[in-house]
Amino acid sequence: MNRRRTSDKVFWAGGIVIVVVYALLPVVWILSLSLKPTDEITNGKFLPQDPSFDNFSAIWKDPQFPSALRNSLGIALIATLLAVVLATFAAYAIVRLDFPGKALIMSGALAIAMFPPVAIIGPLFNMWRSLHLFDTWFGLIIPYMTFTLPMAIWTLSAFFREIPWDLDKAARVDGATPFQAFRKVIAPLAAPGMFTSAILVFIFAWNDFLFATALTSTNRARTVPAAITFFTGSSQFDFPTGQIAAASVVVTIPIIVMVLVFQRRIVAGLTSGAVKG
Amino acid sequence: MTATAARSSTGDGTEAAEAGRKGKRATSRARSERRLGWMLCAPAVTVILLVTAYPILYALWLSLQRYDLRFPDDRGFVGIDNYQAVLSNDVWWQDLVNTLVITAASVVVELVLGFALAFVMYRAFFGRAVVRSAILVPYGIITVVAAFAWRFAFDPTTGFVNGLTGTDRSWFTEQWSSYVVIIATEVWKTTPFMSLLLLAGFMLVPQDAVNAARVDGASAWQRLWKIIIPLMKPAILVAVLFRTLDAFRIFDTIYVQTRGAQNTESVSIIGYQTLISRLNLGLGSAVSVLIFACVLVIAFVFVKGFGANLAQQRGENP
Numbered sequence: 001m002n003r004r005r006t007s008d009k010v011f012w013a014g015g016i017v018i019v020v021v022y023a024l025l026p027v028v029w030i031l032s033l034s035l036k037p038t039d040e041i042t043n044g045k046f047l048p049q050d051p052s053f054d055n056f057s058a059i060w061k062d063p064q065f066p067s068a069l070r071n072s073l074g075i076a077l078i079a080t081l082l083a084v085v086l087a088t089f090a091a092y093a094i095v096r097l098d099f100p101g102k103a104l105i106m107s108g109a110l111a112i113a114m115f116p117p118v119a120i121i122g123p124l125f126n127m128w129r130s131l132h133l134f135d136t137w138f139g140l141i142i143p144y145m146t147f148t149l150p151m152a153i154w155t156l157s158a159f160f161r162e163i164p165w166d167l168d169k170a171a172r173v174d175g176a177t178p179f180q181a182f183r184k185v186i187a188p189l190a191a192p193g194m195f196t197s198a199i200l201v202f203i204f205a206w207n208d209f210l211f212a213t214a215l216t217s218t219n220r221a222r223t224v225p226a227a228i229t230f231f232t233g234s235s236q237f238d239f240p241t242g243q244i245a246a247a248s249v250v251v252t253i254p255i256i257v258m259v260l261v262f263q264r265r266i267v268a269g270l271t272s273g274a275v276k277g
Numbered sequence: 278m279t280a281t282a283a284r285s286s287t288g289d290g291t292e293a294a295e296a297g298r299k300g301k302r303a304t305s306r307a308r309s310e311r312r313l314g315w316m317l318c319a320p321a322v323t324v325i326l327l328v329t330a331y332p333i334l335y336a337l338w339l340s341l342q343r344y345d346l347r348f349p350d351d352r353g354f355v356g357i358d359n360y361q362a363v364l365s366n367d368v369w370w371q372d373l374v375n376t377l378v379i380t381a382a383s384v385v386v387e388l389v390l391g392f393a394l395a396f397v398m399y400r401a402f403f404g405r406a407v408v409r410s411a412i413l414v415p416y417g418i419i420t421v422v423a424a425f426a427w428r429f430a431f432d433p434t435t436g437f438v439n440g441l442t443g444t445d446r447s448w449f450t451e452q453w454s455s456y457v458v459i460i461a462t463e464v465w466k467t468t469p470f471m472s473l474l475l476l477a478g479f480m481l482v483p484q485d486a487v488n489a490a491r492v493d494g495a496s497a498w499q500r501l502w503k504i505i506i507p508l509m510k511p512a513i514l515v516a517v518l519f520r521t522l523d524a525f526r527i528f529d530t531i532y533v534q535t536r537g538a539q540n541t542e543s544v545s546i547i548g549y550q551t552l553i554s555r556l557n558l559g560l561g562s563a564v565s566v567l568i569f570a571c572v573l574v575i576a577f578v579f580v581k582g583f584g585a586n587l588a589q590q591r592g593e594n595p
Contacts, residue, residue, distance in 0.1 A: 015397040016404050023411040026426040026465060027418070029437070033429055044440040090321040098307070099314030105322060114522045115329055116572050118545040119565040122339065122552040123332035146328035149321050207419045209529040210545070214553045225421040229533060241435050248422040255417035263410045266417075270470065271477035 027252065034245035041241050055246035065247055067219040068227035072251070075137050075223060076205035079144035083201045084194055086145070087152035094153070095160040106157070109150035117147065121214045128215055135216045140223065143211045148201040155200065155269050159193025196269035199262055203255070224251045333569060339562035346556035359563035368547065369564070373571075376543040379456065380524040383463040384517060390464065391471035391516070398476050412469040420466060424533035427462040452539045459541060462530050467523070471516050478512020479505070518579040522572055544568050 033041070035051040043049075059065040094102045124143065125134070133139035163186070171181040212226035222230070228247050231240045259266065343355045363369050394412060401408050415423070429435045431448040439445055448454045482505050490504050506513070528545040535541045537550075548568055552561030 012397065012400050012402070013404075016401055016408055019394060019397050019408055020411040022465075023414050023469070026423065026430070027414060029430055030422065030426040033426075033435070042434045044435075044437055046437045046441075086321040086324065089317040093314040093317035097310050097314035097317070099311040102314065102318070105318055108322075108325070112325055112329055114519075114572060114576055116522075116526045116545070116568050118526060118528065118548045119336060119569040119572075120329065120332035121549065122558050122561045122565055123335040124328075125553060126339075126558060127332070127335070142324075142328055146324055149325055153321065203417050207417075209419075209421050209532070210549070213532075214549065225419050225529070228421055228425070241429060244425055245429070248419075248425060252418055252422060255419075256414060259413040259417050260410050263406065263413055266413055267409060267473055270416075270473050 027256075030245050030248050030252070034242060034249045036242060036245075038242060055242035056250075059243050059246050059250070062231075062243075064219060064227055064230070065224075065250075068222055068224045069250070071137065071219075071221055072206060072223040072225075075140050075144070075221070076202050078137070079141045079148070079205045080198050080201045082141065083145045083148045083152050084156075084198045087149055087156050087197060088190075088194060090149075090153050091156035091160050094157050096165065106154070109153050112147070112150040113154075115147070117143070117210050121210065124211075125214055135218055135221050137221055139215050140205075140208075140211055140221060143215070144201075144205040144208060148204050151204075152197040152201055155197040156193050159196065160190065163189045192265065196262075196265045199258060199266055200269050203258075206251075206255070333566075336562040336565045336569075339558050340566050342559045344557075344559040344562075346558060355559070359560050360567070362560060363563050363567060368542075369544075369567075371540065372542045372544050372547050375541060376525060376527065376545075379460055379463070379527055379541075379543065380521060382456075383460050383467070383524050384520050386460070386464045387468045387471045387520060388513070388517060390468045391475050394468060394472035395476040395479055398472065399479055412472065415466050416469040416473075418466070420529040421533055423466045424462055424530040427458055427465070428534045431458045449535055450539065452541060455535050455539045455541045459527075459530055459534055462534070463524060463527065466530075467520060471520055474512060474516035474519075475509070478509045478516070481512070482508045514579065514583055518576070521575060521579070525572065525575060526568075544571070 029046065032047050034055050035053070036043075036048040037050060037052045037054055040048055040050065090105065093099070094105065120143075128134040128139045133142070165186070167189075168181040168185050171185045172178065176184065207225065208223070209225040209229075212223040213229070216222040216226060219227075224247065228244055231244055231247070340359050341354060341356060342352060343358070344352045398405065398408055398412075428449075431438050433439055433445070433447045438448075446454060448458055486504055486508065487500055490500050495503065526545055527543050528549065531537060531541055531543050531546055532549075537543070537546045544564070545568065548561060548564040551557050551564055555561075
């Protein structure tokens with residue numbers, strides 16, 4: 001490639017700055033809003049003049065938010081675990097074994113990825129009531145797992161195709177037991193793909209609002225996105241802006257940490273099928 | 278039996294070769310392999326069918342009944358009455374138009390912005406990790422949180438937008454300005470996903486073709502329109518298809534920002550309200566089935582009309 005000129009560099013550096021500001025401005029705004037004391041909420045300024053943590057202590061005192069956070073974490077983690085385990089079985093079979101119907105499974109999974117969740121909330125609502133799954137953790141874990149299985153299967157298959165599976169035979173020729181061969185050779189190679197799909201599944205479950213609001217009714221299973229919309233101020237005319245902002249900041253922190261630590265993996269997962277075909 | 282052979286043909290090529298060599302024993306081996314394959318896929322397939330296929334059939338069945346949970350004794354088979362009720366109602370058509378307007382506007386803006394973002398990421402020879410982390414924040418953030426952030430920013434009492442632009446507008450009291458905020462939120466949240474898919478497609482464009490065009494004297498603009506974009510067409514189509522279907526389901530943002538006020542209601546909102554708020558399972562299921570049919574039509578138009586090849590180039594549903 002030709003040598004890059006300084007003006008070129010400045011141009012692209014400007015581009016980078018614009019992109020970063022674009023991505024982070026609303027996040028900084030919600031953070032600043034969460035730090036504004038009550039009398040500053042409506043002052044129309046971008047930054048707080050006299051930052052305080054009052055909104056944060058308020059949401060922890062209210063029973064709604066701590067239980068919603070617990071529900072969100074538990075439900076998202078269990079759904080992630082189940083989806084990744086089931087998808088790993090399926091993806092392994094699709095990549096390694098020869099059986100009729102695997103093309104159908106892959107295209108079926110793609111079709112599910114386009115499925116509108118709103119089309120099934122009515123039936124699920126009715127079914128969950130008679131199965132006593134309404135307003136329970138499993139009532140949400142089941143749809144989250146289902147809607148993320150297709151993407152987990154696709155991501156994992158793309159990763160598994162890249163694994164040199166015969167290495168495990170080589171290890172066994174060298175005297176390793178089948179279990180050792182699996183643990184020392186195959187598992188470390190498969191782990192990155194499983195980890196990447198776990199992140200994507202977790203983000204989906206953490207983010208969902210439609211199922212969370214339709215299939216729960218109390219603090220028992222209501223997750224954070226649904227609970228935030230149920231926040232009420234101390235009076236009818238006092239909209240809890242600061243508290244919503246504080247809760248938003250708390251649930252955004254895990255996402256930001258994940259994105260900072262695993263950005264390369266997330267990008268690989270999101271584009272795996274597209275790049276590797 | 279090389280690693281490349283196993284990789285290139287999803288494993289079945291080598292297995293078949295092996296089976297051929299072993300002759301008779303192969304059939305029982307092939308059979309047990311087939312059984313293992315089905316067993317490993319069975320849990321995932323069963324769950325998917327139980328939670329998507331069965332409910333959609335159940336929705337179809339419910340949509341043919343008069344079934345309101347507030348009056349459960351009044352349940353009965355009514356044929357296509359629910360569909361007639363929905364399709365002859367102006368609200369459904371208005372909501373469909375709203376949804377299509379929001380979908381089209383956000384996907385077009387995202388495509389343009391996503392291209393720009395993909396180029397910055399491609400050309401960012403320093404700070405690539407910074408850019409990548411930054412744009413993943415909107416992707417990862419909870420939609421409800423994003424919707425609140427934008428709502429509070431535009432709200433005349435809490436927001437800074439009016440102060441910044443020197444206006445005194447109450448953004449959520451008119452349809453067009455509510456549209457602006459809703460679409461801006463959607464665009465902010467989902468452009469990163471679009472740009473990553475476009476970047477992946479961009480990486481597949483052979484540099485030789487671009488360089489050859491440069492040598493032949495094509496300007497940057499010509500290289501973009503005559504070489505890069507045509508070669509990226511499959512990636513663009515898939516990114517647009519996935520985002521179109523995703524935008525068509527818009528629910529969270531509208532629910533948080535207007536709840537459908539000022540005529541910004543989407544089809545998902547009316548479906549949700551009929552089913553969950555008004556507990557009318559019959560009528561609501563008819564809306565659900567119609568939404569499902571719309572999604573099928575959109576997917577069909579993309580796949581047959583534009584030739585989007587999904588199996589080859591894949592996005593996903595965040």
